[in-house]
Amino acid sequence: MQGIARRVVLVAAIVTLSAGLTAVSAVAAGTTSRFYNLQETVTATDAAGTPLPNGGSGSVPLPGYHITYTGLDYVGNHHRHASKPTASNHLACTFVTASSLTCNAQVAVGGLLLLGNDVTATLTSGGVSTIPINGGTGKYQHAQGAVTVTPVLGGPNADVTITLDG
Numbered sequence: 001m002q003g004i005a006r007r008v009v010l011v012a013a014i015v016t017l018s019a020g021l022t023a024v025s026a027v028a029a030g031t032t033s034r035f036y037n038l039q040e041t042v043t044a045t046d047a048a049g050t051p052l053p054n055g056g057s058g059s060v061p062l063p064g065y066h067i068t069y070t071g072l073d074y075v076g077n078h079h080r081h082a083s084k085p086t087a088s089n090h091l092a093c094t095f096v097t098a099s100s101l102t103c104n105a106q107v108a109v110g111g112l113l114l115l116g117n118d119v120t121a122t123l124t125s126g127g128v129s130t131i132p133i134n135g136g137t138g139k140y141q142h143a144q145g146a147v148t149v150t151p152v153l154g155g156p157n158a159d160v161t162i163t164l165d166g
Contacts, residue, residue, distance in 0.1 A: 032163045036081040037149075039156040040070040040088075065095040077159045078152045091116075099123045113137040126151065133164070 044056030047064025072085035093103035105116035114136035121131045133145040145164040
């Protein structure tokens with residue numbers, strides 16, 4: 001997997017973090033949770049809004065390119081995870097450079113939202129990336145922490161570790 005589609009795996013973690021924070025009743029400040037993020041849809045466009053073929057796979061992202069992503073989140077990892085998703089999510093990002101994006105994310109789970117508002121995601125060349133958590137609604141209104149994304153080889157999905165600051 002190359003180009004924009006591969007990079008979507010890394011930024012998808014922003015929305016996956018929400019699932020972890022709201023799906024497990026024991027999650028609280030100072031905890032770590034693990035999830036498997038399964039891509040549902042991805043749309044990539046150039047700066048003028050023209051769709052890129054194959055969701056941007058094979059395209060080198062340029063400043064102004066956009067990504068819209070939806071996914072489902074399962075407690076566990078790609079080897080072993082729950083059979084039903086615990087959350088759904090939406091992510092919209094704009095490339096600043098080929099390895100830096102500005103993103104907004106929303107996740108609805110159990111009547112709560114966790115948000116990644118104007119989050120800067122820095123992407124590595126296929127390795128692990130870390131993205132900040134910066135808010136939400138209800139008990140997560142002032143949430144802070146980080147999500148670490150490890151892409152699953154051979155596909156658009158990822159294992160995610162969420163750490164909520166204590």
